[in-house]
Amino acid sequence: MTCKLCLVPGYKDWEGQDPKCHFSKGEFNREGWNCGTANALRRVIPEDLIQYYEDQRFVAINIAKRELEAASLFLYISWYKNRGRLDSIKLIYSDGKTKLATEDDCVSLIEFIQRDKR
Numbered sequence: 001m002t003c004k005l006c007l008v009p010g011y012k013d014w015e016g017q018d019p020k021c022h023f024s025k026g027e028f029n030r031e032g033w034n035c036g037t038a039n040a041l042r043r044v045i046p047e048d049l050i051q052y053y054e055d056q057r058f059v060a061i062n063i064a065k066r067e068l069e070a071a072s073l074f075l076y077i078s079w080y081k082n083r084g085r086l087d088s089i090k091l092i093y094s095d096g097k098t099k100l101a102t103e104d105d106c107v108s109l110i111e112f113i114q115r116d117k118r
């Protein structure tokens, strides 16, 4: 399985290694590289929300206003430098449980974040 954005003709506009989808198993996995959906999500993250610890980046975005899954409070993303691999894309729920994001989660979160920014 590969996400829709990884399959967009012309998505790979760089020389060298092909993208590897972060959603090849449905849920996010760390084996991806330059995945279209993961990169699209990372691109919409407001710069001022990014926390840095040495070269690691972390973001927790409040998504409680999002109507799709009432109990999900935060989207958590982390990555190392600005490389093609993300370390984590998770949803954090009101009861403290977490879930690895799926492609569908990310697509709706990209829309939510873009809407929220306006």
Ligand SMILES: [Zn+2]
Pocket (backbone or CB within 6 Å): 002, 003, 004, 005, 006, 020, 021, 022, 023, 035, 036, 037, 038
């Ligand atoms: Zn992908």
